Amino acid sequence: xxxxxxxxxxxxxxxxxxxxxxxxxxxxxxxxxxxxxxxxxxxxxxxxxxxxxxxxxxxxxxxxxxxxxxxxxxxxxxxxxxxxxxxxxxxxxxxxxxxxxxxxxxxxxxxxxxxxxxxxxxxxxxxxxxxxxxxxxxxxxxxxxxxxxxxxxxxxxxxxxxxxxxxxxxxxxxxxxxxxxxxxxxxxxxxxxxxxxxxxxxxxxxxxxxxxxxxxxxxxxxxxxxxxxxxxxxxxxxxxxxxxxxxxxxxxxxxxxxxxxxxxxxxxxxxxxxxxxxxxxxxxxxxxxxxxxxxxxxxxxxxxxxxxxxxxxxxxxxxxxxxxxxxxxxxxxxxxxxxxxxxxxxxxxxxxxxxxxxxxxxxxxxxxxxxxxxxxxxxxxxxxxxxxxxxxxxxxxxxxxxxxxxxxxxxxxxxxxxxxxxxxxxxxxxxxxxxxxxxxxxxxxxxxxxxxxxxxxxxxxxxxxxxxxxxxxxxxxxxxxxxxxxxxxxxxxxxxxxxxxxxxxxxxxxxxxxxxxxxxxxxxxxxxxxxxxxxxxxxxxxxxxxxxxxxxxxxxxxxxxxxxxxxxxxxxxxxxxxxxxxxxxxxxxxxxxxxxxxxxxxxxxxxxxxxxxxxxxxxxxxxxxxxxxxxxxxxxxxxxxxxxxxxxxxxxxxxxxxxxxxxxxxxxxxxxxxxxxxxxxxxxxxxxxxxxxxxxxxxxxxxxxxxxxxxxxxxxxxxxxxxxxxxxxxxxxxxxxxxxxxxxxxxxxxxxxxxxxxxxxxxxxxxxxxxxxxxxxxxxxxxxxxxxxxxxxxxxxxxxxxxxxxxxxxxxxxxxxxxxxxxxxxxxxxxxxxxxxxxxxxxxxxxxxxxxxxx
Numbered sequence: 001x002x003x004x005x006x007x008x009x010x011x012x013x014x015x016x017x018x019x020x021x022x023x024x025x026x027x028x029x030x031x032x033x034x035x036x037x038x039x040x041x042x043x044x045x046x047x048x049x050x051x052x053x054x055x056x057x058x059x060x061x062x063x064x065x066x067x068x069x070x071x072x073x074x075x076x077x078x079x080x081x082x083x084x085x086x087x088x089x090x091x092x093x094x095x096x097x098x099x100x101x102x103x104x105x106x107x108x109x110x111x112x113x114x115x116x117x118x119x120x121x122x123x124x125x126x127x128x129x130x131x132x133x134x135x136x137x138x139x140x141x142x143x144x145x146x147x148x149x150x151x152x153x154x155x156x157x158x159x160x161x162x163x164x165x166x167x168x169x170x171x172x173x174x175x176x177x178x179x180x181x182x183x184x185x186x187x188x189x190x191x192x193x194x195x196x197x198x199x200x201x202x203x204x205x206x207x208x209x210x211x212x213x214x215x216x217x218x219x220x221x222x223x224x225x226x227x228x229x230x231x232x233x234x235x236x237x238x239x240x241x242x243x244x245x246x247x248x249x250x251x252x253x254x255x256x257x258x259x260x261x262x263x264x265x266x267x268x269x270x271x272x273x274x275x276x277x278x279x280x281x282x283x284x285x286x287x288x289x290x291x292x293x294x295x296x297x298x299x300x301x302x303x304x305x306x307x308x309x310x311x312x313x314x315x316x317x318x319x320x321x322x323x324x325x326x327x328x329x330x331x332x333x334x335x336x337x338x339x340x341x342x343x344x345x346x347x348x349x350x351x352x353x354x355x356x357x358x359x360x361x362x363x364x365x366x367x368x369x370x371x372x373x374x375x376x377x378x379x380x381x382x383x384x385x386x387x388x389x390x391x392x393x394x395x396x397x398x399x400x401x402x403x404x405x406x407x408x409x410x411x412x413x414x415x416x417x418x419x420x421x422x423x424x425x426x427x428x429x430x431x432x433x434x435x436x437x438x439x440x441x442x443x444x445x446x447x448x449x450x451x452x453x454x455x456x457x458x459x460x461x462x463x464x465x466x467x468x469x470x471x472x473x474x475x476x477x478x479x480x481x482x483x484x485x486x487x488x489x490x491x492x493x494x495x496x497x498x499x500x501x502x503x504x505x506x507x508x509x510x511x512x513x514x515x516x517x518x519x520x521x522x523x524x525x526x527x528x529x530x531x532x533x534x535x536x537x538x539x540x541x542x543x544x545x546x547x548x549x550x551x552x553x554x555x556x557x558x559x560x561x562x563x564x565x566x567x568x569x570x571x572x573x574x575x576x577x578x579x580x581x582x583x584x585x586x587x588x589x590x591x592x593x594x595x596x597x598x599x600x601x602x603x604x605x606x607x608x609x610x611x612x613x614x615x616x617x618x619x620x621x622x623x624x625x626x627x628x629x630x631x632x633x634x635x636x637x638x639x640x641x642x643x644x645x646x647x648x649x650x651x652x653x654x655x656x657x658x659x660x661x662x663x664x665x666x667x668x669x670x671x672x673x674x675x676x677x678x679x680x681x682x683x684x685x686x687x688x689x690x691x692x693x694x695x696x697x698x699x700x701x702x703x704x705x706x707x708x709x710x711x712x713x714x715x716x717x718x719x720x721x722x723x724x725x726x727x728x729x730x731x732x733x734x735x736x737x738x739x740x741x742x743x744x745x746x747x748x749x750x751x752x753x754x755x756x757x758x759x760x761x762x763x764x765x766x767x768x769x770x771x772x773x774x775x776x777x778x779x780x781x782x783x784x785x786x787x788x789x790x791x792x793x794x795x796x797x798x799x800x801x802x803x804x805x806x807x808x809x810x811x812x813x814x815x816x817x818x819x820x821x822x823x824x825x826x827x828x829x830x831x832x833x834x835x836x837x838x839x840x841x842x843x844x845x846x847x848x849x850x851x852x853x854x855x
Contacts, residue, residue: 002036002040003040009033009036009037010033012030012031012032012033012036013032013033017030018030048120051093051120052120052121055081055083055120055121055122056121058083058084058085058126059126060083060126060127060128061081061082061083061126061127061128062081062082062083062127062128062129062130062131062152063079063080063081063082063095063122063127063129063130063131064079064080064081064082064130064131064132064154065077065078065079065080065113065130065131065132065138066078066132066133066138067100067104067109067135067138074099075099075100075104076097076098076099076100077097077098077099077100077109077112077113077116078094078096078097078098079094079095079096079097079098079113079116080092080093080094080095081093081095081122090281090282090283090284092281095116095120096116098112098116100112104137105137106136106137106138106140106141106144107141107144109137109138109141110141110142110144110145113130113141113142113145113146114145124146127146127150128150128333129150129151129152129286129333130142130146130150130151130152131152131153131154132151132152132153132154133153133154133157134153134154134157134158134161139151139153149332149333152286152331152333152334153331155278155289155293156275156278156279158324158325159222159271159274159275160221160222160275161222162222162271162317162320162321162324163222163225163226163268163271163317164222165320166313166316166317166319166320167313167316169312169316170309170312170313170316172260172309173260173264173309173313176253176257176260176261177225177229179250179251179253179257180228180229180232180253180261181216181217181228182250183232183239183243183249183250183252183253184214184215184216184217184228184232185216186243186246186248186249186250187214187242187243187246188213188214188216190245190246192245192246193242193243193245193246194213196241196242196245197213197214197235197238197242198211200238200241200242201238212231212234212235213231214228214231214232214235215227215228215231216228223272223275226264226265226268226269226272229261229264229265230265232261233258233261233262233265236253236258239252239253240252256307259306259307259310260307260309260310262306263305263306263307263309263310263313264310264313266303266305266310267300267303267305267310267313267314267317268317270295270296270299270300271296271300271317273296274292274293274295274296277292278292284337286333286334286337286338287334287337287338287340287341287343287344289328289334289337289338290328290329290334290335290338290344290348290349291338291344291347291348293321293325293328294348294350295348296321297318297321297322297325300314300317300318300321301318329349329350329351329354330351330354330357332357332358332361335349335354335355335357335358336358336361336362339355339358339359339362339849340362345849346849359848362848363835363848415464415786416462416463416464416497416498416499417463417464417496417497417498418464418482418495418496418514418515418518419494419495419496419789420518422493422494422495423495423518423519423521423522423524424522425493426484426491426493426495426522426524427522427523427524429486429489429491431523431749432488432489432749433486433488433489433491434486434523434524434525435486435487435488435525435527435744435747435749435750436484436485436486436487436519436524436525436526436527437484437485437487437526437527437528437529437530437572437757437758438482438483438484438485438512438515438516438519438526438528438529438530439482439483439484439485439529439530439531439760439762439763440480440481440482440483440508440511440512440515440529440530440531440763441480441481441531441532441760441763441764441767442478442479442480442481442500442503443478443479443481443767444477444478458782458783458786459475459476459499459781459782460474460475460476460499461474461475461476461499461500461501462476462498462499463498463499463500464496464498474501475501476499476500476501476782477500477501477502478499478500478501479497479498479499479500479782479785480497480498480499480500480503480508480511481494481496481497481763481766481767482494482495482496482497482511482515483495483762483763483766484519484524484526485757485762486757487527487744487750487753487757488749488750489844490839490844491844492762492766494766494789495515495518495519496511496515497785497789498511499782503536504536505536505537505539505540505542505543506543508536508537508540509540509543509544512529512540512544513544513563516562516563516564516569517563517564520562520564520565521564526562526569527569527570527740527744528569528570528571528572528736528740528758529541529569529570529571529572530572530573530574530758530759530760531573531574531760532573532574532577532760533573533574533577533578533581533725533729541560541571544560544569544571545557545559545560545561546558546559546560546571546732548571548728548729548732549728550728551708551717551719551720552708553701553704553705553708553731553735556728556731556732556735558570558571558572558732558733558735558736558739559571559736559739570736570737570739570740571732571736572732572733572736572737572740572758573729573730573732573733574759574760574761575671575674575675575730575733575755575758575759576628576632576675576759576760576761577729577760578671578674578726578729578730578733579628579631579632579635579667579671579726580625580626580628580631581725581726581729582631582635582667582726582730583621583630583631583634583635584621584625584631585718585723585726586599586601586604586635586663587601587619587621588723589601589712589713589723590602590713591713592659592663592710592711592712592713592718593659593710593711593712593715594659594662594663594706594709594710594711595709596658596659596662597656597658597659597662598656598659598660599659599660599662599663599710600656600657600659600660602653603643603653603654603657603660604618604619604634604639604660605619606653606654607639607642607643607646610646613633613638614633614634614639617630618630618633618634619634621634632671635664635667635668635671636664636668637664637665637668639664640661640664640665640668643657643660643661643664644657644661647661662706663710666703666706666707669683669684669699669700669703670684670700670703670704670730670734672684672685673685673696673700673734673737673755674730674733674734674737674755674758674759675755675756675759676688676754676755676756677754677755677756678754679752679754684696684699684700687752687753687754687755688737688741688745688752688753688754688755689745689751689752690745693738693741693742693745696738697738700734700738701734704727704730704731704734707719707727707730707731708727708731710727733758736758737753737755737758740753741753769788770784770785770788808823808824808825808826809823809824809826810822810823810824811824836848837850837853839852
């Protein structure tokens with residue numbers, strides 16, 4: 001009872017206590033004061049040993065320390081420990097309160113902390129943080145004794161000094177608070193004033209449980225001043241009447257001064273909230289610090305004070321916040337805690353460098369865990385000494401020279417033609433991931449070079465495997481690339497490339513057939529073929545068996561027989577190219593006719609002139625004719641909505657834009673249907689499910705039939721004129737995708753179908769990556785393209801075979817003027833590289849923290 005109730009030891013000698021014990025337990029002899037002291041010391045020693053044993057079972061913990069002085073000017077150093085027990089229960093324990101007998105220098109405090117840690121057998125390496133106030137001696141003691149990375153400032157302590165330092169710079173606020181404090185002190189000390197305050201509140205209908213009293217501030221607690229002002233504002237209507245009962249009452253506050261107090265409460269409110277949040281002792285708060293500090297600063301910036309003093313206080317507060325917390329993200333413990341908290345991650349960070357440093361530290365920790373679990377593979381090296389000729393195996397991880405990497409990659413075969421190794425690797429994927437779309441496209445690659453390695457000219461036409469279809473001396477003008485895109489998985493891989501010069505449709509058709517045959521031999525189901533709207537591509541599809549040039553959607557044939565199997569392959573023209581063709585057609589012809597109204601390009605131009613979101617690049621698109629974004633924004637639902645609004649508002653030049661609105665909506669909805677990429681999309685952007693395929697087919701086919709009814713300026717249908725391409729391509733894409741969906745959604749591995757998988761965008765992104773590897777060169781040469789393909793194949797082989805790529809190299813070294821040779825077996829590429837998360841059954845990767853990574 002003496003320890004738990006904090007009673008003095010002399011209580012055992014008091015007459016009242018002895019009478020109580022004699023009445024309760026007559027036969028019990030009350031121990032003396034000295035006996036109690038001895039028993040307490042023995043109990044302390046026992047509990048101390050038990051505490052030390054329990055602390056050894058804890059893997060990590062944090063330490064809090066502070067110095068305080070009692071009324072007799074005796075100083076003490078208090079130390080507490082915080083850790084997680086079983087079932088993640090946050091536990092706080094007091095290590096002790098130790099008297100200080102010397103000056104509070106950093107060296108003396110450091111020695112005291114080290115002796116305390118040694119006394120309680122606390123492992124310093126297991127301590128993640130030492131929390132102190134911002135006093136210079138405390139900070140220096142911890143950083144000198146345990147390292148800068150382990151010191152963590154007490155945020156609540158910093159906040160407790162922030163407000164007073166900001167307020168004392170404004171004399172007017174200091175005077176108002178002093179006057180307010182005198183009023184509150186008088187009312188709390190006066191019985192008459194307190195009774196009058198209670199009477200007035202009772203008169204207004206308040207009960208004893210809801211009657212409020214004034215709050216007095218405490219100099220050591222800044223938030224007590226906030227509470228005093230807040231309570232005063234709640235009772236301000238009663239202050240004047242209460243002060244009338246006091247003959248020596250100070251003057252009352254003016255309206256202006258009350259406005260200043262309201263500004264103070266508005267500005268200090270976020271700080272008070274943050275102080276309470278980070279002062280919790282039943283939940284971890286390290287991950288809260290960075291988010292709440294930045295949110296507090298943002299909240300204060302959004303405050304709108306009504307007085308001059310309020311604006312000055314706001315400026316001072318923001319200045320103090322910046323000065324005290326400008327480096328808050330550099331504290332590694334706080335940054336890592338925030339990143340690992342799924343509520344915040346990197347959302348509230350303002351410094352990219354702080355995020356990068358924290359992520360690097362997390363990666364290093366993960367690597368150390370891998371090493372401890374014997375997951376990391378050690379690289380062997382063999383040292384041949386010229387003096388002893390003995391071979392010693394060593395574990396080294398020297399970074400290879402860039403020339404060594406080039407030599408290693410040179411052993412990989414990535415010559416033009418179809419890449420058989422890629423087909424073999426894809427065949428290892430699960431069956432559900434081997435449903436694919438074949439995409440092919442060409443890019444400009446025009447430059448003849450001398451390859452010193454192969455000792456021949458490169459940049460000429462090359463179909464691989466020694467095949468000579470065109471004259472080999474012809475300079476290649478483009479590279480034709482074939483890519484397989486998984487319809488369910490996340491992978492997409494180039495499976496072949498050819499250097500060509502204006503390839504013919506007959507040759508291209510044979511290459512498509514070869515790609516389909518190789519895919520079938522590797523157990524890869526190719527459902528469709530995608531390409532852009534070049535004339536040679538259309539001719540290729542006709543040679544394969546498609547019939548696109550019809551004036552009736554239902555007569556259109558967008559399939560051809562697989563060359564080595566009994567199922568049909570569908571032709572899906574690229575939607576991005578189609579929408580550019582639709583925009584170009586409308587911009588060139590200016591006026592079209594639908595069955596109900598006229599379509600006029602001038603409506604789009606007039607909308608741009610009204611300072612809409614459309615820019616000059618949207619209406620004068622010839623300079624940026626290849627940019628899909630401009631075409632999609634021009635023929636978008638937002639453009640249609642703007643035109644509708646102007647027509648409804650009867651704005652001049654927009655009264656007859658109903659036909660234009662209808663055309664834009666049709667194109668936008670078809671494009672959305674052909675470009676769905678989000679499983680949770682809405683409207684036409686929603687993926688195709690079994691339960692909505694009939695609805696989508698009815699709606700989309702109505703849009704296609706509308707396009708077939710359009711008439712040009714010459715009063716002839718567009719579908720039979722020179723600008724019919726976008727109509728036929730949209731029709732072929734819609735028909736193919738609907739047919740594919742009806743068959744593929746029956747497969748048990750498909751719950752839905754996202755039409756973005758049938759886009760040529762995947763190949764365009766691949767071209768962009770190849771260009772980026774060589775300094776964003778728009779037209780890299782043949783050697784650069786081959787190098788990119790080789791790097792890709794090396795990575796694929798390493799990842800899919802879960803096999804480290806090792807290479808041996810030799811070098812000459814010297815130690816103490818003794819020259820010797822070293823033969824090293826170096827780790828060139830490892831599948832255990834953990835800088836990014838590798839998606840299972842795929843070659844795709846995600847950054848750590850991505851929402852798709854399972855917890």
